[in-house]
Amino acid sequence: MIDAQLLRAAPEVVEASQRARGADEGLVARAAEADAERREAIADFERLRAEQNAFGKRVAVASKEEKPALLAQVKQLAADVRQASERSAVVEARAEELLRAIPNIVLADVPAGGEDDYVVLREVGERPAFDFEPRDHLELGELLGAIDMARGAKVSGARFSYLRGVGARLEIGLMQLALTRALDAGLVPLITPTLVKPEIMAGTGFLGEHADAVYRVESEDLYLTGTSEVALAGYHADEILDLADGPLRYAGWSTCYRLEAGSAGKDTRGIIRTHQFDKLEMFSYVDPAQAEAEHARMLAMQEAMMTDLGLAYRVIDTAAGDLGSSAARKYDVEAWVPTQGRYRELTSTSNCTTYQARRLAIRHRAEGGRTAPVATLNGTLATTRWIVAILETHQQEDGSVVVPEVLRPHLGGLDVLEPIR
Protein backbone atom coordinates (compact mmCIF):
# COMPACT_ATOMS: atom_id res chain seq x y z
CA MET A 1 0.00 0.00 0.00
CA ILE A 2 1.29 3.41 -0.85
CA ASP A 3 1.62 6.24 1.67
CA ALA A 4 -1.72 8.04 2.03
CA GLN A 5 0.30 11.16 2.78
CA LEU A 6 1.67 11.05 -0.77
CA LEU A 7 -1.85 10.92 -2.11
CA ARG A 8 -2.58 14.24 -0.42
CA ALA A 9 0.75 15.97 -0.89
CA ALA A 10 1.71 14.90 -4.39
CA PRO A 11 -1.08 13.12 -6.27
CA GLU A 12 0.69 13.94 -9.54
CA VAL A 13 3.51 11.56 -8.56
CA VAL A 14 1.02 8.75 -8.08
CA GLU A 15 -0.70 9.59 -11.35
CA ALA A 16 2.60 9.54 -13.22
CA SER A 17 3.32 6.10 -11.81
CA GLN A 18 -0.10 4.85 -12.85
CA ARG A 19 0.51 6.22 -16.34
CA ALA A 20 3.87 4.44 -16.62
CA ARG A 21 2.16 1.19 -15.66
CA GLY A 22 -0.70 1.77 -18.02
CA ALA A 23 -2.98 1.57 -14.99
CA ASP A 24 -6.07 3.56 -14.05
CA GLU A 25 -5.13 7.21 -13.36
CA GLY A 26 -8.63 8.12 -12.22
CA LEU A 27 -8.18 5.82 -9.26
CA VAL A 28 -5.86 8.39 -7.71
CA ALA A 29 -8.48 11.11 -7.50
CA ARG A 30 -11.10 8.67 -6.25
CA ALA A 31 -8.78 7.43 -3.53
CA ALA A 32 -7.87 11.00 -2.51
CA GLU A 33 -11.52 11.91 -2.26
CA ALA A 34 -12.32 8.85 -0.16
CA ASP A 35 -9.39 9.72 2.08
CA ALA A 36 -10.73 13.24 2.69
CA GLU A 37 -14.14 11.79 3.46
CA ARG A 38 -12.59 9.31 5.84
CA ARG A 39 -10.78 11.99 7.81
CA GLU A 40 -13.91 14.06 8.12
CA ALA A 41 -15.90 11.09 9.40
CA ILE A 42 -13.20 10.24 11.94
CA ALA A 43 -13.07 13.81 13.24
CA ASP A 44 -16.84 13.76 13.59
CA PHE A 45 -16.89 10.55 15.56
CA GLU A 46 -13.99 11.48 17.79
CA ARG A 47 -15.57 14.78 18.81
CA LEU A 48 -18.79 13.02 19.85
CA ARG A 49 -16.92 10.25 21.60
CA ALA A 50 -14.86 12.74 23.60
CA GLU A 51 -18.07 14.34 24.75
CA GLN A 52 -19.48 10.98 25.80
CA ASN A 53 -16.32 10.06 27.68
CA ALA A 54 -16.41 13.32 29.61
CA PHE A 55 -20.02 12.65 30.47
CA GLY A 56 -19.22 9.16 31.63
CA LYS A 57 -16.80 10.57 34.20
CA ARG A 58 -19.57 12.78 35.60
CA VAL A 59 -21.94 9.85 35.84
CA ALA A 60 -19.31 7.84 37.69
CA VAL A 61 -18.97 10.36 40.49
CA ALA A 62 -22.63 11.43 40.62
CA SER A 63 -24.77 10.59 43.63
CA LYS A 64 -27.53 8.03 43.45
CA GLU A 65 -30.17 10.76 43.23
CA GLU A 66 -28.46 12.63 40.41
CA LYS A 67 -27.78 9.60 38.24
CA PRO A 68 -31.18 9.00 36.60
CA ALA A 69 -31.32 12.56 35.27
CA LEU A 70 -27.81 12.36 33.85
CA LEU A 71 -28.49 9.01 32.20
CA ALA A 72 -31.60 10.38 30.54
CA GLN A 73 -29.54 13.23 29.16
CA VAL A 74 -26.80 11.07 27.70
CA LYS A 75 -29.04 8.61 25.86
CA GLN A 76 -29.28 10.72 22.74
CA LEU A 77 -25.54 11.30 22.78
CA ALA A 78 -24.90 7.56 22.93
CA ALA A 79 -27.09 7.08 19.87
CA ASP A 80 -25.22 9.82 18.00
CA VAL A 81 -21.89 8.26 18.90
CA ARG A 82 -23.02 4.91 17.61
CA GLN A 83 -24.20 6.38 14.35
CA ALA A 84 -20.99 8.36 13.82
CA SER A 85 -18.93 5.30 14.62
CA GLU A 86 -20.77 3.19 12.07
CA ARG A 87 -20.43 5.84 9.41
CA SER A 88 -16.73 6.27 10.00
CA ALA A 89 -16.20 2.49 9.82
CA VAL A 90 -17.93 2.32 6.44
CA VAL A 91 -16.11 5.33 5.01
CA GLU A 92 -12.79 4.15 6.37
CA ALA A 93 -13.13 0.71 4.82
CA ARG A 94 -13.91 2.25 1.46
CA ALA A 95 -10.92 4.62 1.66
CA GLU A 96 -8.60 1.78 2.54
CA GLU A 97 -9.94 -0.41 -0.24
CA LEU A 98 -9.20 2.29 -2.81
CA LEU A 99 -5.79 3.03 -1.33
CA ARG A 100 -4.88 -0.66 -1.43
CA ALA A 101 -5.98 -0.88 -5.04
CA ILE A 102 -3.16 1.46 -6.10
CA PRO A 103 -0.02 -0.49 -7.00
CA ASN A 104 3.42 0.60 -5.83
CA ILE A 105 4.94 3.79 -7.15
CA VAL A 106 7.48 2.78 -9.78
CA LEU A 107 10.97 4.19 -9.43
CA ALA A 108 11.64 7.23 -11.61
CA ASP A 109 13.99 5.64 -14.17
CA VAL A 110 12.05 2.40 -14.71
CA PRO A 111 11.15 2.02 -18.40
CA ALA A 112 7.49 2.82 -19.08
CA GLY A 113 5.24 0.51 -21.04
CA GLY A 114 4.30 -3.15 -21.11
CA GLU A 115 5.78 -6.62 -21.32
CA ASP A 116 7.89 -5.94 -24.40
CA ASP A 117 9.24 -2.57 -23.30
CA TYR A 118 11.96 -3.92 -21.04
CA VAL A 119 15.48 -2.57 -21.31
CA VAL A 120 18.38 -5.01 -21.68
CA LEU A 121 21.06 -3.94 -19.22
CA ARG A 122 23.71 -6.41 -20.35
CA GLU A 123 24.36 -9.77 -21.98
CA VAL A 124 26.98 -11.96 -20.36
CA GLY A 125 28.65 -15.23 -21.35
CA GLU A 126 28.96 -17.06 -24.60
CA ARG A 127 25.99 -18.84 -26.06
CA PRO A 128 26.83 -22.50 -26.57
CA ALA A 129 27.50 -23.61 -30.13
CA PHE A 130 26.97 -27.27 -31.11
CA ASP A 131 28.35 -29.22 -34.05
CA PHE A 132 25.42 -31.58 -33.67
CA GLU A 133 21.69 -31.13 -33.36
CA PRO A 134 21.11 -30.23 -29.68
CA ARG A 135 18.36 -32.04 -27.81
CA ASP A 136 15.85 -30.11 -25.73
CA HIS A 137 15.77 -30.47 -21.96
CA LEU A 138 12.96 -33.00 -21.90
CA GLU A 139 14.58 -35.28 -24.43
CA LEU A 140 17.79 -35.09 -22.41
CA GLY A 141 15.89 -35.54 -19.18
CA GLU A 142 14.30 -38.73 -20.50
CA LEU A 143 17.58 -40.09 -21.82
CA LEU A 144 19.17 -39.49 -18.44
CA GLY A 145 16.20 -40.94 -16.58
CA ALA A 146 15.92 -37.55 -14.89
CA ILE A 147 12.50 -36.22 -15.86
CA ASP A 148 9.24 -38.15 -16.20
CA MET A 149 6.32 -36.07 -17.40
CA ALA A 150 4.07 -38.95 -18.40
CA ARG A 151 3.89 -40.37 -14.91
CA GLY A 152 3.52 -36.86 -13.51
CA ALA A 153 0.43 -36.48 -15.67
CA LYS A 154 -0.85 -39.93 -14.71
CA VAL A 155 -0.70 -39.17 -11.02
CA SER A 156 -1.45 -35.46 -10.82
CA GLY A 157 -2.43 -34.22 -14.26
CA ALA A 158 -0.89 -31.87 -16.79
CA ARG A 159 2.05 -29.69 -15.70
CA PHE A 160 3.18 -32.09 -13.00
CA SER A 161 6.42 -34.00 -13.19
CA TYR A 162 8.62 -36.49 -11.46
CA LEU A 163 12.27 -35.63 -11.06
CA ARG A 164 14.08 -38.93 -10.67
CA GLY A 165 17.65 -40.19 -10.45
CA VAL A 166 20.14 -37.53 -11.46
CA GLY A 167 17.22 -35.17 -12.02
CA ALA A 168 16.28 -35.35 -8.36
CA ARG A 169 19.93 -35.06 -7.37
CA LEU A 170 20.43 -32.07 -9.65
CA GLU A 171 17.52 -30.29 -8.06
CA ILE A 172 18.74 -30.91 -4.53
CA GLY A 173 22.33 -30.07 -5.51
CA LEU A 174 21.21 -26.80 -7.01
CA MET A 175 19.30 -25.87 -3.89
CA GLN A 176 22.28 -26.79 -1.76
CA LEU A 177 24.66 -24.73 -3.83
CA ALA A 178 22.35 -21.75 -3.49
CA LEU A 179 21.93 -22.34 0.22
CA THR A 180 25.68 -22.47 0.71
CA ARG A 181 26.10 -19.14 -1.04
CA ALA A 182 23.24 -17.64 0.92
CA LEU A 183 24.93 -18.68 4.14
CA ASP A 184 28.23 -17.20 2.98
CA ALA A 185 26.41 -13.93 2.35
CA GLY A 186 25.01 -13.95 5.88
CA LEU A 187 21.43 -14.86 5.11
CA VAL A 188 19.45 -16.83 7.68
CA PRO A 189 17.95 -19.96 6.14
CA LEU A 190 14.25 -20.51 6.67
CA ILE A 191 12.06 -23.40 5.63
CA THR A 192 8.73 -21.70 5.32
CA PRO A 193 5.07 -22.70 5.49
CA THR A 194 3.50 -23.02 2.05
CA LEU A 195 -0.07 -22.60 3.25
CA VAL A 196 -0.83 -19.11 4.50
CA LYS A 197 -3.76 -17.05 5.74
CA PRO A 198 -5.69 -14.72 3.45
CA GLU A 199 -4.35 -11.54 5.07
CA ILE A 200 -0.76 -12.61 4.51
CA MET A 201 -1.47 -13.51 0.91
CA ALA A 202 -3.22 -10.18 0.41
CA GLY A 203 -0.51 -8.28 2.26
CA THR A 204 2.14 -9.42 -0.16
CA GLY A 205 -0.01 -8.31 -3.06
CA PHE A 206 -0.65 -11.68 -4.65
CA LEU A 207 -4.42 -11.55 -4.43
CA GLY A 208 -4.52 -8.60 -6.80
CA GLU A 209 -3.67 -9.26 -10.42
CA HIS A 210 -2.10 -12.63 -9.57
CA ALA A 211 -5.24 -13.94 -7.88
CA ASP A 212 -6.01 -16.32 -10.75
CA ALA A 213 -2.61 -18.00 -10.36
CA VAL A 214 -3.17 -18.94 -6.75
CA TYR A 215 -4.37 -22.25 -5.31
CA ARG A 216 -6.87 -21.84 -2.54
CA VAL A 217 -7.68 -24.51 0.01
CA GLU A 218 -11.31 -23.74 0.62
CA SER A 219 -11.91 -26.12 3.47
CA GLU A 220 -9.34 -24.26 5.58
CA ASP A 221 -9.50 -20.78 4.06
CA LEU A 222 -5.77 -20.90 3.33
CA TYR A 223 -3.73 -20.28 0.22
CA LEU A 224 -0.90 -22.33 -1.26
CA THR A 225 2.00 -19.99 -1.92
CA GLY A 226 3.54 -19.58 -5.35
CA THR A 227 6.80 -18.45 -3.77
CA SER A 228 8.26 -18.43 -0.29
CA GLU A 229 8.34 -14.64 -0.63
CA VAL A 230 4.86 -14.72 0.85
CA ALA A 231 5.83 -16.48 4.06
CA LEU A 232 9.11 -14.56 4.21
CA ALA A 233 7.32 -11.24 4.04
CA GLY A 234 4.75 -12.41 6.58
CA TYR A 235 7.49 -13.58 8.93
CA HIS A 236 7.90 -10.13 10.48
CA ALA A 237 4.34 -8.88 9.95
CA ASP A 238 3.11 -6.56 12.73
CA GLU A 239 6.62 -6.14 14.13
CA ILE A 240 8.95 -3.26 14.76
CA LEU A 241 12.40 -4.36 13.59
CA ASP A 242 15.80 -3.29 14.80
CA LEU A 243 17.80 -2.47 11.70
CA ALA A 244 20.61 -0.71 13.58
CA ASP A 245 23.02 -3.52 12.67
CA GLY A 246 22.00 -3.54 9.04
CA PRO A 247 19.38 -5.39 6.99
CA LEU A 248 17.64 -8.58 8.09
CA ARG A 249 18.37 -11.13 5.38
CA TYR A 250 16.73 -14.51 4.88
CA ALA A 251 16.92 -17.40 2.44
CA GLY A 252 13.61 -19.24 2.19
CA TRP A 253 13.48 -22.76 0.83
CA SER A 254 10.10 -24.08 -0.18
CA THR A 255 8.01 -25.85 -2.75
CA CYS A 256 5.95 -23.41 -4.80
CA TYR A 257 2.50 -23.94 -6.27
CA ARG A 258 1.09 -22.06 -9.21
CA LEU A 259 -2.20 -22.55 -10.99
CA GLU A 260 -0.86 -21.13 -14.30
CA ALA A 261 -4.45 -20.47 -15.29
CA GLY A 262 -3.47 -17.70 -17.67
CA SER A 263 -0.79 -19.69 -19.45
CA ALA A 264 -2.83 -22.42 -21.14
CA GLY A 265 -0.92 -23.76 -24.13
CA LYS A 266 2.31 -21.96 -23.17
CA ASP A 267 5.43 -23.94 -22.32
CA THR A 268 3.54 -27.20 -22.15
CA ARG A 269 6.63 -29.30 -22.83
CA GLY A 270 8.87 -30.37 -19.98
CA ILE A 271 9.50 -28.60 -16.69
CA ILE A 272 9.67 -24.99 -17.86
CA ARG A 273 6.29 -24.18 -16.42
CA THR A 274 4.80 -26.60 -13.92
CA HIS A 275 2.27 -26.32 -11.14
CA GLN A 276 4.83 -27.30 -8.54
CA PHE A 277 8.52 -26.59 -8.19
CA ASP A 278 11.18 -25.77 -5.63
CA LYS A 279 12.84 -22.45 -5.07
CA LEU A 280 15.41 -20.86 -2.86
CA GLU A 281 14.41 -17.26 -2.37
CA MET A 282 16.36 -14.37 -0.87
CA PHE A 283 14.43 -11.86 1.15
CA SER A 284 15.65 -8.68 2.87
CA TYR A 285 14.16 -6.15 5.23
CA VAL A 286 16.11 -2.92 4.94
CA ASP A 287 16.09 0.76 5.74
CA PRO A 288 14.34 2.33 2.71
CA ALA A 289 17.44 4.45 2.07
CA GLN A 290 19.42 1.26 1.41
CA ALA A 291 16.86 -0.48 -0.77
CA GLU A 292 18.51 0.19 -4.12
CA ALA A 293 21.91 -0.95 -2.86
CA GLU A 294 20.31 -4.14 -1.55
CA HIS A 295 18.66 -4.68 -4.90
CA ALA A 296 22.04 -4.47 -6.64
CA ARG A 297 23.45 -6.93 -4.12
CA MET A 298 20.76 -9.50 -4.85
CA LEU A 299 21.21 -9.12 -8.57
CA ALA A 300 24.97 -9.61 -8.19
CA MET A 301 24.39 -12.87 -6.30
CA GLN A 302 22.07 -14.11 -9.03
CA GLU A 303 24.55 -13.23 -11.76
CA ALA A 304 27.35 -15.00 -9.92
CA MET A 305 25.25 -18.18 -9.92
CA MET A 306 24.65 -17.89 -13.68
CA THR A 307 28.29 -17.34 -14.44
CA ASP A 308 29.46 -20.18 -12.23
CA LEU A 309 26.94 -22.58 -13.73
CA GLY A 310 28.33 -21.69 -17.14
CA LEU A 311 25.09 -20.21 -18.44
CA ALA A 312 24.85 -17.40 -20.99
CA TYR A 313 22.41 -14.81 -19.72
CA ARG A 314 21.13 -11.30 -19.98
CA VAL A 315 19.72 -8.92 -17.40
CA ILE A 316 16.59 -6.95 -18.14
CA ASP A 317 15.05 -3.99 -16.37
CA THR A 318 11.35 -4.85 -16.50
CA ALA A 319 8.99 -2.18 -17.81
CA ALA A 320 6.52 -0.58 -15.41
CA GLY A 321 3.50 -2.29 -16.88
CA ASP A 322 4.99 -5.72 -16.32
CA LEU A 323 5.75 -5.18 -12.62
CA GLY A 324 3.74 -6.94 -9.95
CA SER A 325 1.61 -4.63 -7.85
CA SER A 326 4.16 -4.63 -4.99
CA ALA A 327 7.28 -3.97 -7.05
CA ALA A 328 8.79 -0.57 -7.71
CA ARG A 329 11.49 -2.07 -9.90
CA LYS A 330 12.25 -5.58 -11.08
CA TYR A 331 15.28 -7.11 -12.74
CA ASP A 332 15.02 -10.48 -14.44
CA VAL A 333 18.01 -12.64 -15.23
CA GLU A 334 17.28 -14.70 -18.30
CA ALA A 335 19.39 -17.62 -19.45
CA TRP A 336 19.92 -18.70 -23.01
CA VAL A 337 17.98 -21.83 -23.88
CA PRO A 338 19.65 -23.29 -27.00
CA THR A 339 16.75 -25.27 -28.46
CA GLN A 340 14.40 -22.32 -28.05
CA GLY A 341 16.89 -19.87 -29.48
CA ARG A 342 16.00 -17.31 -26.89
CA TYR A 343 16.48 -16.13 -23.35
CA ARG A 344 14.14 -17.46 -20.65
CA GLU A 345 13.59 -16.01 -17.20
CA LEU A 346 15.46 -17.92 -14.51
CA THR A 347 15.46 -15.36 -11.75
CA SER A 348 13.63 -12.27 -10.77
CA THR A 349 14.45 -9.72 -8.11
CA SER A 350 12.06 -7.03 -6.97
CA ASN A 351 12.45 -3.93 -4.88
CA CYS A 352 9.10 -3.49 -3.19
CA THR A 353 10.22 -0.34 -1.37
CA THR A 354 7.81 0.25 1.54
CA TYR A 355 4.72 -1.10 -0.23
CA GLN A 356 4.57 -4.61 1.22
CA ALA A 357 5.80 -3.46 4.60
CA ARG A 358 3.03 -0.91 4.89
CA ARG A 359 0.41 -3.54 4.09
CA LEU A 360 1.90 -5.98 6.57
CA ALA A 361 2.72 -3.38 9.25
CA ILE A 362 6.46 -4.02 9.31
CA ARG A 363 8.30 -0.99 10.73
CA HIS A 364 11.64 0.05 12.11
CA ARG A 365 12.87 2.94 14.24
CA ALA A 366 13.71 5.89 12.06
CA GLU A 367 15.34 9.14 13.20
CA GLY A 368 13.84 10.67 16.31
CA GLY A 369 12.58 7.26 17.41
CA ARG A 370 9.62 7.43 15.07
CA THR A 371 8.39 4.23 13.49
CA ALA A 372 8.48 4.03 9.71
CA PRO A 373 7.83 1.23 7.26
CA VAL A 374 10.89 -0.76 6.15
CA ALA A 375 11.65 -1.66 2.54
CA THR A 376 11.39 -5.28 1.43
CA LEU A 377 13.22 -6.97 -1.43
CA ASN A 378 13.15 -10.46 -2.83
CA GLY A 379 15.09 -12.43 -5.40
CA THR A 380 15.46 -15.98 -6.70
CA LEU A 381 18.71 -17.79 -5.95
CA ALA A 382 17.81 -21.15 -7.46
CA THR A 383 14.77 -22.86 -8.86
CA THR A 384 13.77 -26.01 -10.71
CA ARG A 385 13.59 -24.28 -14.06
CA TRP A 386 17.37 -23.79 -14.03
CA ILE A 387 17.71 -27.50 -14.83
CA VAL A 388 16.37 -26.70 -18.30
CA ALA A 389 19.23 -24.32 -19.11
CA ILE A 390 21.87 -26.46 -17.39
CA LEU A 391 20.96 -29.63 -19.29
CA GLU A 392 20.70 -27.95 -22.64
CA THR A 393 23.80 -25.80 -22.31
CA HIS A 394 26.13 -28.54 -21.12
CA GLN A 395 24.90 -31.41 -23.28
CA GLN A 396 27.17 -33.53 -25.49
CA GLU A 397 26.48 -35.35 -28.68
CA ASP A 398 25.84 -38.70 -27.00
CA GLY A 399 23.19 -37.24 -24.76
CA SER A 400 25.40 -36.99 -21.70
CA VAL A 401 25.62 -33.73 -19.76
CA VAL A 402 28.71 -32.22 -18.16
CA VAL A 403 28.04 -31.10 -14.60
CA PRO A 404 29.23 -27.54 -13.92
CA GLU A 405 32.13 -27.68 -11.51
CA VAL A 406 30.44 -25.71 -8.72
CA LEU A 407 27.66 -28.30 -8.63
CA ARG A 408 29.86 -31.38 -8.41
CA PRO A 409 30.47 -31.26 -4.66
CA HIS A 410 26.70 -31.21 -4.23
CA LEU A 411 26.27 -34.25 -6.50
CA GLY A 412 28.71 -36.46 -4.67
CA GLY A 413 31.50 -35.61 -7.10
CA LEU A 414 29.54 -36.60 -10.22
CA ASP A 415 31.07 -34.82 -13.23
CA VAL A 416 29.07 -36.20 -16.15
CA LEU A 417 25.45 -37.30 -16.26
CA GLU A 418 25.20 -40.36 -18.48
CA PRO A 419 22.20 -41.69 -20.41
CA ILE A 420 20.74 -44.65 -18.54
CA ARG A 421 20.67 -46.96 -21.61
Next chain:
RNA sequence: GGAGACGUCGCAUAGUCCGGUCGAGUGCACCACCCUGCUAAGGUGGAGAACCCGUUCAGGGUUCCGUGGGUUCAAAUCCCACCGUCUCCGCCA
Protein backbone atom coordinates in the same frame (compact mmCIF):
# COMPACT_ATOMS: atom_id res chain seq x y z
C1' G B 1 -11.43 -35.57 17.45
C1' G B 2 -12.81 -35.14 23.17
C1' A B 3 -11.98 -32.69 28.12
C1' G B 4 -9.79 -28.85 30.95
C1' A B 5 -6.68 -24.36 31.92
C1' C B 6 -5.02 -19.96 29.99
C1' G B 7 -4.38 -15.34 26.50
C1' U B 8 -3.31 -7.65 30.02
C1' C B 9 1.38 -2.07 27.72
C1' G B 10 9.43 -5.37 25.71
C1' C B 11 9.48 -9.62 29.54
C1' A B 12 7.08 -11.28 34.13
C1' U B 13 2.73 -10.21 36.68
C1' A B 14 -1.78 -7.32 39.47
C1' G B 15 -6.67 -6.02 38.16
C1' U B 16 -11.69 -9.69 35.86
C1' C B 17 -15.88 -12.84 40.97
C1' C B 18 -18.91 -7.41 42.75
C1' G B 19 -18.77 -2.70 35.10
C1' G B 20 -17.49 3.78 36.21
C1' U B 21 -12.10 7.36 40.07
C1' C B 22 -8.23 1.48 35.06
C1' G B 23 -5.24 3.15 28.96
C1' A B 24 -4.42 0.24 33.29
C1' G B 25 -0.65 -0.86 39.32
C1' U B 26 4.06 -3.51 40.51
C1' G B 27 8.98 -5.89 39.37
C1' C B 28 12.79 -6.48 35.65
C1' A B 29 14.83 -4.51 31.33
C1' C B 30 15.24 0.50 28.76
C1' C B 31 16.33 6.18 28.28
C1' A B 32 17.70 11.02 30.61
C1' C B 33 19.37 13.51 34.79
C1' C B 34 21.25 13.48 40.02
C1' C B 35 24.51 11.15 43.60
C1' U B 36 29.10 8.25 44.36
C1' G B 37 36.82 8.37 42.69
C1' C B 38 35.25 3.88 39.00
C1' U B 39 31.76 -0.25 39.06
C1' A B 40 27.67 -1.92 41.82
C1' A B 41 23.81 0.00 44.71
C1' G B 42 20.57 4.38 45.33
C1' G B 43 17.41 8.84 43.96
C1' U B 44 14.26 11.74 40.43
C1' G B 45 11.84 11.80 36.01
C1' G B 46 10.58 9.63 31.24
C1' A B 47 9.10 6.06 28.14
C1' G B 48 3.83 1.72 23.96
C1' A B 49 1.16 1.45 19.05
C1' A B 50 -2.25 3.27 15.26
C1' C B 51 -5.10 7.26 13.69
C1' C B 52 -7.47 12.50 13.66
C1' C B 53 -6.85 17.93 14.50
C1' G B 54 -2.99 21.34 15.11
C1' U B 55 2.13 22.82 15.20
C1' U B 56 6.64 22.67 12.55
C1' C B 57 8.72 20.93 15.97
C1' A B 58 4.11 23.19 21.34
C1' G B 59 0.13 20.49 22.20
C1' G B 60 -5.03 18.41 22.14
C1' G B 61 -8.21 14.24 20.98
C1' U B 62 -9.82 9.10 19.58
C1' U B 63 -8.89 3.92 19.50
C1' C B 64 -6.13 -0.44 21.23
C1' C B 65 -6.23 -5.46 27.63
C1' G B 66 -5.84 -12.50 21.68
C1' U B 67 -9.69 -11.38 17.31
C1' G B 68 -14.72 -10.24 16.05
C1' G B 69 -19.67 -9.42 17.67
C1' G B 70 -23.37 -8.35 21.66
C1' U B 71 -25.49 -6.14 26.40
C1' U B 72 -25.02 -1.06 28.76
C1' C B 73 -25.29 5.89 29.52
C1' A B 74 -20.43 3.34 30.40
C1' A B 75 -16.73 -3.06 29.20
C1' A B 76 -9.83 -5.37 30.56
C1' U B 77 -14.14 -6.58 33.79
C1' C B 78 -20.74 -9.38 31.83
C1' C B 79 -22.59 -12.63 27.33
C1' C B 80 -21.58 -15.19 22.43
C1' A B 81 -18.44 -16.90 18.47
C1' C B 82 -13.70 -17.58 16.65
C1' C B 83 -8.24 -17.92 16.90
C1' G B 84 -3.89 -19.30 19.55
C1' U B 85 -0.96 -21.64 23.65
C1' C B 86 -0.47 -25.45 27.38
C1' U B 87 -2.07 -30.21 29.90
C1' C B 88 -4.58 -34.93 29.70
C1' C B 89 -7.25 -38.69 26.61
C1' G B 90 -8.18 -40.74 21.71
C1' C B 91 -6.48 -41.34 16.60
C1' C B 92 -2.45 -41.46 13.10
C1' A B 93 -0.03 -43.27 6.02
